[in-house]
Amino acid sequence: MTTIDSRSYYTRGDSFSVGASREHIERALVGSGATEVRFSQRGHLNAIAFRADGRQFRIVLSLPQPRVSTAAGDELEQVSGRAATVKTQELNARRFWHAFALATDAKLAAAAAGVATLESEFLAHVVLPGNRTVIDELEPVIASAYRSGQRPTLTAAP
Template identity: 75%
Template sequence: MATFDSRSFYTRGDSFSVGASREHVERALLDFGATDVRFSQRGRLSAIAFRACGRQFRIVISLPQPDGISAVLGGAADVHGEVTAKVLELNARRVWHAFALSTEAKLAAVAAGVATLESEFLAHVVLPGNRTVIDELEPVIASAYQSGQHPSISNTATPRAD
């Protein structure tokens, strides 16, 4: 497996284009042995999906909206719109750069035998029905914290013998 020298990749994060960070993520996943690596975007949501180690994964990244600045709508090219577009672009660059670094770190942990791919990306495993583990467990965890009760994670084929 080839590795990427993160010392040259790591700087402030906004100096790398979103495309460069996406390419870095794709290259790292492919070098690891992942297949069917796909990117998609809808509004402020970006997603990457891939297959590896007999599992399908999907990670959704929500690009943050800067405080006090609304999205640029329409075609008016005023100063505020240009500033907003620049801020949005810098935020996107930082988020994608951080995602690239975290993906590389997770894959390095797996390659070193410190973790498994499934444990590093467990929240993003796609389950039958096309929902991810995090989609299924987030409301269960929130409810457990709210109620103070142990969560009930049912739908298991074999009941626990206590």
């Protein structure tokens, strides 16, 4: 029996640059009929916006941030520590974007096969009138329902 080393470059996504994964995501979205695909970044937040099936979608992603050590060391340790942090951030970003590309592929494949609709696969990210997404609107409602133990009341605004 052959085993796959989960630390291999391919399975970790290390061999895919952030740019290559983003290009893959854009090509996949456009290939599935999406238009106006845009990427933006502010700090550790990244957003992908696109239009498809008469809807606008916006996915906001927060890249994982490495833990910062506050321990004081000599200057050489601090420099090598910063270099290691930069390398770790790069590897984490590569893995993150590769995983997001795979997730996007899976969602688009489900929609293409008729297993789901594009809207149901990306429902949390549908932009509503007022420029908020479904998840922006529902997260506080869901949190409140869990706190209270009561089923939330969802009503359409007049």
